[in-house]
Amino acid sequence: MVEIKDPENTIIMELKHGNVTIELLPDVAPKHCERMKELARAGKYDNVVFHRVIDGFMAQTGDVQNGNTGADFDLRRAGTGSSDLPDLPAEFSKLPHDKGTLGAARSAMxxxxxxxxxxxxxxNHFLNNQYTVYGRVVEGMEHVDKIKRGEPPMEPDTMISVKVAADV
Structure with missing residues (x-):
C-alpha cells in the first residue's frame, strides 16, 4: 500500500476492481485540483460512468451532469455535460502526459x-502543452487498465465513489 504524503491532495477512487489512489498536483494546476476536491466532497463523481474509453489511449469520465447511472441516465448524452460551476482556465505545464497521469478533458477551447x-x-506525449495535467495514479493503475472499452462502452464502468483522502 502506498504511503499518502498529503491526504488533502490525494484522491481515493473506488472502482469495481479495486481502489485507485491519485496524487493531485496543486503546485502545477491549483484550480483543477481544487475543482476535483470540491466535486468529490459534494459526491458529484460518485457513480459517474467512464463514457469514453479508448484502448491504448485513455479512460474519460467526470460528466457529473449526464454521466450518472440513475434512472434518468442516457449513455448517448454522457460526455456532453459538466458541473454547474464555471469553466476553468487552462493550467498547462511542462509535465508530460505519461501513463497514469490525470488530464483535464475540454472542448476545442x-x-x-x-x-x-x-x-x-x-x-500520450502528443497531448503535452495542450491539456492540463493535474494528478497521477500512484497506486491501482491495474484497476484503471481493466475499465471497459468503448465510445461509449455498452455497459460502462463507473467511479463507485471518489473521496479526498483527508476525509476518509
Whole structure:
C-alpha cells in the first residue's frame, strides 16, 4: 500500500476492481485540483460512468451532469455535460502526459475544462502543452487498465465513489 504524503491532495477512487489512489498536483494546476476536491466532497463523481474509453489511449469520465447511472441516465448524452460551476482556465505545464497521469478533458477551447477528466493508459506525449495535467495514479493503475472499452462502452464502468483522502 502506498504511503499518502498529503491526504488533502490525494484522491481515493473506488472502482469495481479495486481502489485507485491519485496524487493531485496543486503546485502545477491549483484550480483543477481544487475543482476535483470540491466535486468529490459534494459526491458529484460518485457513480459517474467512464463514457469514453479508448484502448491504448485513455479512460474519460467526470460528466457529473449526464454521466450518472440513475434512472434518468442516457449513455448517448454522457460526455456532453459538466458541473454547474464555471469553466476553468487552462493550467498547462511542462509535465508530460505519461501513463497514469490525470488530464483535464475540454472542448476545442483551451479554457473550457470543468468536471471531466481522463487517465492515460500509456504515455500520450502528443497531448503535452495542450491539456492540463493535474494528478497521477500512484497506486491501482491495474484497476484503471481493466475499465471497459468503448465510445461509449455498452455497459460502462463507473467511479463507485471518489473521496479526498483527508476525509476518509
Amino acid at each position: 483551451p479554457d473550457s475544462a470543468n468536471s471531466q477528466f481522463f487517465i492515460n493508459f500509456n504515455d
